[in-house]
Amino acid sequence: MVHRAANILTLRDKVQHGVRRRILSQGFSDSALRGFEPAILTQIEKFTNKISPGGDKGNGKWSIAWNMSRECDYLAFDMMADIVFSRSYNAIEKPDYQHIPQSIEGSNVRISVLIQAAELRFWRLDKKLFPASIKARDSFVKFVSEMVASRLSSKRSDYKDILSLVQNARDPETGEKFSTKEIAAESATLVVAGTDTTSTTLTALLFYLSRNPRAYHLATSEIRSAFASLSEIRAGSKLNSCVYLRACVDETMRISPSVGGSLWREVGSGGAIIDGIPIPAGFDVGTGIYAMHHNAAYYPEPEVWRPKRWLKGKEGQVEAGIVPYGPFGVGPRSCIGKPLAYLELMLTAAVLLWKFEFRDEDKRFHFGRMNKNDIRESGQFRLRDHVTAAKYGPMLQFSLREGN
Secondary structure (H helix, E strand, O other): OOOEEOOOOOOOHHHHHHHHHHHHHHOOHHHHHHHHHHHHHHHHHHHHHOOOOOOOOOOOOEOOEEEEEHHHHHHHHHHHHHHHHOOOOOOOOOOOOHHHHHHHHHHHHHHHHHOOOOOHHHHHHHHHHHHHHHHHHHHHHHHHHHHHHHHHHHOOOOOOEEEEEEEEHHHOOOOOEEEEEHHHHHHHHHHHHHHHHHHHHHHHHHHHHOOOHHHHHHHHHHHHHHHOOOOHHOOOOHHOOOOOHHHHHHHHHOOOOOOOOOOEOOOOOOOOEEEEEEEOOOOEEEOHHHHHHHOOOOOOOOOOOOOOOOOOOOOOOOOEEEEOOOOOOOOOHHOOHHHHHHHHHHHHHHHHHHHHEEOOOOOOOOOOOOOOHHOOOOOOOOOEOOOEEEEEOOOOEEEEOOOO
């Protein structure tokens, strides 16, 4: 997984990893997130303007059916580019860079197999098995290289984005700045982590809400009660009070984690004993996140999307920190972008629920009318484990809420 140079995801040395993590963590502090919020809201506004009904994109009342996997990809990519690189690629509105999220998805097909079977690199069998994935990888690497080259050649010195932290940081031992290759390697991880994972969770959240009318009704009522106008939707106490929406997000990441496989770790010298089983040094160990989240010993009826299991009191059945829950990983290797991801997800979901009614393309559910008989089982959002998740759909139509 190391291309040209190691980054925060692939660094094996704990000291070096700690240094890199401390540098990047500054970009996800509370003060940093407050500074990023206007950029996030600007991209959300572009997104909602695009999917709104009207003109040749619907019948005036309802929009056309949008493939939310693709549209959420573009939204997440644009938010990432603005926050991490101070760049505006406008994938929401224009096709020029819409291929980048698909390049990430395609590139990960090969990587996900090599993680499980590294021997396929012998005689470069992976080249023969995954030509399309390698082509996607080359496209993605080219994009990152050009973006970094453009940034490093810029004469501006007032960037207040996440990349500026890497660009201006110095190695505490040598005093030297990070090389171009190291900056490019870090940028690649920031693009993937900032696009793919957020997009998957938002897409899956819309899937489950569109197929669970009672949950949709509760989340919508909560948001519209908390905020009197669209302009009020901001980070803060009101958004934090929307505990049911947060439960919907947490339950979505449980049942459909954006990274579902094992995050392998190598056993160090001397070996280890795990659950009473001796593991020799050099072996890789891990627990699949999807499997962990679907363990009935911790989550009753694990195949059912049930947000109330995250609520406190008699309605709730689990409590974060008590049950195994790792959509962002755990420990010193956990995702440093967790606060930003929650901010993006909660803001986007709140705006969508406040501004629109939405329904599945086949019109089985019309959420303008609540009926106790509307609650139906509809299964899980299907994901393919390619390190991060590959996805398609749902196809949703949007209508402006009455009085909006």
